Amino acid sequence: MIEKGDYIVYIDESGDHGLKNIDPNYPIFVLTFCCFKIPEYIDIAVPALQKFKFKYFGHDQIILHETDIRKNKDPFQFLRTSKDLRSNFLSDLSNIIEKTPFIIVPIVIDKSKLKTKYAQPFNPYHLGLRFGLEKLNEVLLRKDQVEKEIYLICEKRGRKEDKDLELEFLRICKKDEQFGYKQTDFEEMTYRLLLADKKSNSSGLQLADLTARPVGLHYLKPSQPNRAYDIINSKIYRYKIFP
Template sequence: MQRYAAPDASGLARRIVHVQRSSAPRKPRLSCVVYVDESGDHGMQNLDGSYPVFVLAFCVFYKRHYSGEKVVPALHKFKFNHFGHDLVVLHENEIRKEKGAFRFFMNREHKHRFITELTSIIEVSNFILISCVIDKARLKERGESDNNPYHLALGFCLETLYEFLQEKNQDGALTHVVVECRGKKEDNELELEFRRICDGANRLGITLPFDVIFADKKVDSPGLQLADLVASHIEAK
C-alpha cells in the first residue's frame, strides 16, 4: 500500500491517494463504484480550534471485489456475530461515544475487541482511498470564507478519481458516486456543484464520466459505512 499526497497550488488542500500498485499485466475492464463520506464541519463561520479542517474521503471499489467475500459478506457476518442481526448501521461517532446500538459494550476490553475486529475487516478490504483535507483556518485567513470546503474537496477528489480510473483503463464507463443525504438544501447544492464539475469546471477541463447517487442515512450500505469509518481517522498533518 502506497500513499501519495498532492497539494494544490494555493496550499489550502491536499489530496491523498492510497492504492495497491501491481506490476502484473493490465486486466480486463472492471467497473467501479465509489462511496463518499466526510469528517469535520464544512461551515466557515465558527471554526473548531481543535479541528479546523474538513476531510472528504472517496472509497473506490471494483464492483466484483465489493460484492466478494471481504467486504459486504464480511461486514454482515461481523454484525451477526456482535448484534445477532445485520440491521445495525456502523457510525464511527456512535461507536466512539457508545451511543444507540453501541451501548452494549460490557467493558473497555470488549470495546477494544470490537474495534480491532472491525479494523481488520477494513484493512483487508480491497479498495482505493482518495481523500482531500481542507485547512479551513488558512482558507479564512486568505479571505475565502465564501468558498464551501465540501465543494472544494469534491473537485479535488473527482479530478483525482478520474486520473486514477484513467491510469487503470477504467475511465470509459459511467461511474456512480454514492453520498449520504445531508438535507434537502445541502443535497441540492451538492448535486449542482457535482454536475458543474463533471460538465467541465475542473482542473482537467474535460467532461467527467460520473453520476451522483444520494443515499438515505438509514440505508444499510457497507460502502458508506466503510467511508464513514475511514474518513474519521484521516489525520490532517
C-alpha cells in the same frame, strides 16, 4: 448504452463544512472517496461486514457510525461493559478494513486557513468534491475506465444542501468548466452522483465513514499514535490538503 464501470465509489465526511463557527479543536473538513472494484465489494466487503454485525448484534440492521462507536452511543453502549469486548470489537472491525481491498482518495480542507487566505472562500464540501473527483479521475484512468459509467454514492444532508451539491457536481463535470490553472476532462468517464438516505444500510458508506476521521486526526496531529490511520495508510492515493 453506456458501458457499466468496474468500480463503485462511496464518499463520506468528517467535520462540518460550515465556515462561520469553526471548532478550534477540529478546524477541518475531510472527505474520503473510497473506490471499490465491484466484484471485490460484493464478494469481500459486504459479507465481511454482515458477518461482523451478526457476531456482535445478532442481526444486520446496525449502521456503523464512527462517532457513535467512539462515544459508545446507542446501539454501541454495550461496549462500555467490558474492555476486552470493546478491544475485540474494534480489532475485528479493523481487520475487515485492513483486509478489504479498496482505494482511498482523502481530501482535507483546512477551514481556518481557507478563511484567512480567501476573502470569499468556496464551500468546503464543494471544494472537497472537486479535488476528490480530480484525484479519482486519475485513479480510474489507470484502471482503464474511460467511457464507462461510474457511480459516486454519498449521504443526503438536507434538501437545500443536496440540491446545491447536485448542481456543483454537474458544474464540475461540464467539459468547458475550469478551476484554477488545472483542467481535468471529467467527461473521460460518465460520473453519476447518487444521494443515499442516512438510514441506508450501505456497507460502502459505512466503510467510508470509518476512514474519514482517522485522516483528519493524522493531519491535525501527525506525530500522535493513530492506529486507525495506520491501517488505512497503505490504501491511500495522493493525500490532498487545501489550501
